[in-house]
Amino acid sequence: MTVTIKDVASRAGVSAKTVSRVLNNETHVRPHLRETVLRVIAELNYKPNMFARGLSSARSYLIGLFIHDPYWSGYATDIQLGALRRCRELGYHLVVEPLDPGEPGTVDHVLDGVAGLRLDGVILPPPLCTFEPLLARIEDIGLPYVRISPGEAPERSALVEIDEFAAAHQMTCHLIELGHRDIGFVEGIPTHAAAARRRAGFLAAMAEAGLGVEADWILPGLFTFQSGFIAGDTLFSAASAPRPSAIFCANDDMALGMVSAARKHGLDVPGDLSVVGFDDAPAARFSWPPVTTMRQPVSDMVAAAVDMLVDPRYRRGEDGATFSRQLPVELVRRQSARAL
Amino acid sequence: MTVTIKDVASRAGVSAKTVSRVLNNETHVRPHLRETVLRVIAELNYKPNMFARGLSSARSYLIGLFIHDPYWSGYATDIQLGALRRCRELGYHLVVEPLDPGEPGTVDHVLDGVAGLRLDGVILPPPLCTFEPLLARIEDIGLPYVRISPGEAPERSALVEIDEFAAAHQMTCHLIELGHRDIGFVEGIPTHAAAARRRAGFLAAMAEAGLGVEADWILPGLFTFQSGFIAGDTLFSAASAPRPSAIFCANDDMALGMVSAARKHGLDVPGDLSVVGFDDAPAARFSWPPVTTMRQPVSDMVAAAVDMLVDPRYRRGEDGATFSRQLPVELVRRQSARAL
DNA sequence: TTGAAAGCGCTAACAC
DNA sequence: GTGTTAGCGCTTTCAA
Numbered sequence: 209m210t211v212t213i214k215d216v217a218s219r220a221g222v223s224a225k226t227v228s229r230v231l232n233n234e235t236h237v238r239p240h241l242r243e244t245v246l247r248v249i250a251e252l253n254y255k256p257n258m259f260a261r262g263l264s265s266a267r268s269y270l271i272g273l274f275i276h277d278p279y280w281s282g283y284a285t286d287i288q289l290g291a292l293r294r295c296r297e298l299g300y301h302l303v304v305e306p307l308d309p310g311e312p313g314t315v316d317h318v319l320d321g322v323a324g325l326r327l328d329g330v331i332l333p334p335p336l337c338t339f340e341p342l343l344a345r346i347e348d349i350g351l352p353y354v355r356i357s358p359g360e361a362p363e364r365s366a367l368v369e370i371d372e373f374a375a376a377h378q379m380t381c382h383l384i385e386l387g388h389r390d391i392g393f394v395e396g397i398p399t400h401a402a403a404a405r406r407r408a409g410f411l412a413a414m415a416e417a418g419l420g421v422e423a424d425w426i427l428p429g430l431f432t433f434q435s436g437f438i439a440g441d442t443l444f445s446a447a448s449a450p451r452p453s454a455i456f457c458a459n460d461d462m463a464l465g466m467v468s469a470a471r472k473h474g475l476d477v478p479g480d481l482s483v484v485g486f487d488d489a490p491a492a493r494f495s496w497p498p499v500t501t502m503r504q505p506v507s508d509m510v511a512a513a514v515d516m517l518v519d520p521r522y523r524r525g526e527d528g529a530t531f532s533r534q535l536p537v538e539l540v541r542r543q544s545a546r547a548l
Numbered sequence: 549m550t551v552t553i554k555d556v557a558s559r560a561g562v563s564a565k566t567v568s569r570v571l572n573n574e575t576h577v578r579p580h581l582r583e584t585v586l587r588v589i590a591e592l593n594y595k596p597n598m599f600a601r602g603l604s605s606a607r608s609y610l611i612g613l614f615i616h617d618p619y620w621s622g623y624a625t626d627i628q629l630g631a632l633r634r635c636r637e638l639g640y641h642l643v644v645e646p647l648d649p650g651e652p653g654t655v656d657h658v659l660d661g662v663a664g665l666r667l668d669g670v671i672l673p674p675p676l677c678t679f680e681p682l683l684a685r686i687e688d689i690g691l692p693y694v695r696i697s698p699g700e701a702p703e704r705s706a707l708v709e710i711d712e713f714a715a716a717h718q719m720t721c722h723l724i725e726l727g728h729r730d731i732g733f734v735e736g737i738p739t740h741a742a743a744a745r746r747r748a749g750f751l752a753a754m755a756e757a758g759l760g761v762e763a764d765w766i767l768p769g770l771f772t773f774q775s776g777f778i779a780g781d782t783l784f785s786a787a788s789a790p791r792p793s794a795i796f797c798a799n800d801d802m803a804l805g806m807v808s809a810a811r812k813h814g815l816d817v818p819g820d821l822s823v824v825g826f827d828d829a830p831a832a833r834f835s836w837p838p839v840t841t842m843r844q845p846v847s848d849m850v851a852a853a854v855d856m857l858v859d860p861r862y863r864r865g866e867d868g869a870t871f872s873r874q875l876p877v878e879l880v881r882r883q884s885a886r887a888l
Numbered sequence: 889t890t891g892a893a894a895g896c897g898c899t900a901a902c903a904c
Numbered sequence: 905g906t907g908t909t910a911g912c913g914c915t916t917t918c919a920a
Contacts, residue, residue: 212913223891228915236889255663259608260913262599263896280629285620292646296661303641306632321636323595434834468836471811494774496808552897563907568899576905600897603912 211254220248231256258301262326269300271517272322272330274342277306279397279432281461282489283506287333287356290507294514303327309339309399319345329353329517331510335400337367352522354513354531359401366516366531368509372402375502375537376409376456379484382500382539383454384417387548388482392425392452394439394462400431406458406486425452429462436465444473453482453548460485460492463499467544482545498542505535551594560588571596598641602666609640611857612662612670614682617646619737619772621801622829623846627673627696630847634854643667649679649739659685669693669857671850675740677707692862694853694871699741706856706871708849712742715842715877716749716796719824722840722879723794724757727888728822732765732792734779734802740771746798746826765792769802776802780809793822793888800825800832803839807884822885838882845875 337355396403463485488503677695736743803825828843
């Protein structure tokens with residue numbers, strides 16, 4: 209009933225092996241034969257059975273994407289969509305696995321779960337890319353992996369990143385150029401190394417400008433709308449204290465939460481308070497006011513990660529770190545920040 | 549190197565077939581032997597190879613989740629997370645495929661892409677569950693599928709839904725009980741049948757209460773934050789006209805956009821305008837003000853869909869419609885709506 | 889450059 | 905109840 213490689217072979221008048229060679233773009237097939245085979249494949253609408261393929265070869269054509277379960281933000285969505293699109297282009301499939309570092313035994317649970325899948329490699333976005341128990345187990349198993357923006361240990365594996373420090377530095381300078389002197393900062397997830405880089409970039413830019421930062425104006429956050437809201441609520445509830453004139457949130461979801469909190473406390477953005485974010489999430493563009501942010505090429509980043517995993521040289525273990533890439537960011541000026 | 553069924557068999561002193569029986573929970577294995585096998589499996593940390601399994605049996609242990617590519621909302625995220633969790637519990641894996649109905653040839657593209665995967669079934673959330681070309685092709689192929697909230701053709705396949713009409717009716721009554729008479733409505737995606745049901749529920753409740761609805765107060769929407777914002781912006785820009793005192797948005801993302809638009813036009817929610825949503829998305833709870841909404845048990849719904857697909861009776865084609873389920877909703881009162 | 893044979897790890901069908 | 909025998913549809917030897 210379903211078309212197999214044999215059907216294609218007999219119809220094309222060649223052996224199954226030759227069809228296999230064409231399928232896998234191997235050499236040593238005469239152009240003429242290759243064309244015939246390709247034509248028959250199209251005629252019969254033949255699709256190789258992934259299971260037979262995976263069983264007899266070392267490759268599964270499956271890539272894993274591990275995501276941090278409790279915090280599924282717009283960022284995670286962009287990551288997944290980017291990975292999905294690139295995988296499709298390459299004829300691969302994506303296996304998404306949610307993983308909660310806070311829950312004991314999850315690493316084993318997830319890795320056992322995908323053990324039978326023989327994944328060709330996995331992509332680790334933040335904050336999983338710095339979750340040591342996971343990295344250790346993955347290395348132990350010998351599974352190729354690429355980290356997205358880990359912010360540390362560049363030699364450990366291939367990675368794709370932006371220059372978090374420089375980007376945060378640039379954004380802070382932008383605020384300073386707008387005339388702001390009293391600037392607050394909402395941090396990202398503590399275990400997320402990129403969050404520390406952004407904070408460092410912020411502090412460095414402030415220091416270079418000779419500006420001090422109130423300890424109370426550096427607020428904890430979890431990259432979620434909720435945590436941004438809470439940070440703002442906390443900040444504005446300290447009624448007696450002076451307020452910053454601008455706040456740099458380590459991502460857009462938190463910036464949106466911050467705007468909501470400001471609203472609750474009767475503050476106008478950007479009239480009473482400038483708020484800037486990071487990531488250029490879709491909501492940052494369409495909220496009111498639209499949020500000034502730093503655009504990260506998330507889709508390109510994860511696509512690059514897929515490319516590395518698919519690259520036979522990387523899979524063979526050729527010095528992973530040399531595959532690492534750093535992609536450019538872009539400051540997007542919108543209406544949530546204005547000159548003082 | 550990797551542990552196979554034979555290793556388990558020889559170590560347990562049984563045949564591979566017996567191990568296979570234990571693995572698949574088949575009958576006709578003495579409890580005593582079953583225990584031994586189970587113990588050896590644990591000792592060796594044996595994980596069956598999915599490819600070998602899929603190749604020799606009719607099942608792939610793979611479930612597809614098709615999602616509407618351009619509109620990835622909090623709803624889609626909840627759907628995916630719910631599906632992922634249930635699949636993991638059952639030892640299945642989820643294959644997510646983005647699909648854009650607006651792009652010519654996508655149906656073929658996606659179905660060709662997963663053809664080699666021999667999916668055990670697919671889940672179709674809105675609005676794909678009413679995308680006729682897709683349904684036709686899936687039925688043509690003979691792939692089992694379950695629709696989530698299609699709002700039409702209940703006999704066509706198994707489905708999981710809530711009573712959209714009753715839920716929207718209830719929400720509208722809530723607004724009326726709060727004293728509102730001038731109520732607007734922001735619609736969902738036109739091709740999304742559930743959106744039509746919600747609208748119908750709203751109109752019915754208004755009619756029953758003897759209340760009229762301004763044609764200008766029924767606004768188009770796409771279930772996105774952006775579209776909710778635009779709807780509000782349009783509504784409030786019509787300066788001369790009177791405004792409604794309450795607006796029912798067909799989902800939370802749009803309600804959030806509506807609140808943002810109100811803010812832009814200097815309107816206070818709920819002071820000047822009550823806004824209610826639908827879905828109980830996480831952001832609805834944590835935004836300011838928190839949004840009154842109708843909670844949909846999204847995770848339970850998609851889990852039920854996975855269960856149906858895994859159920860051998862359904863897969864065997866036993867009258868799919870009898871598997872259909874309707875789950876209860878719950879009105880969640882928060883601060884975005886208040887008594888007039 | 890091509891093909892024949894063997895086998896990947898599992899389960900279906902059939903014996904016993 | 906349990907084991908044996910054949911494949912599932914591919915890719916990998918290795919020979920021609």
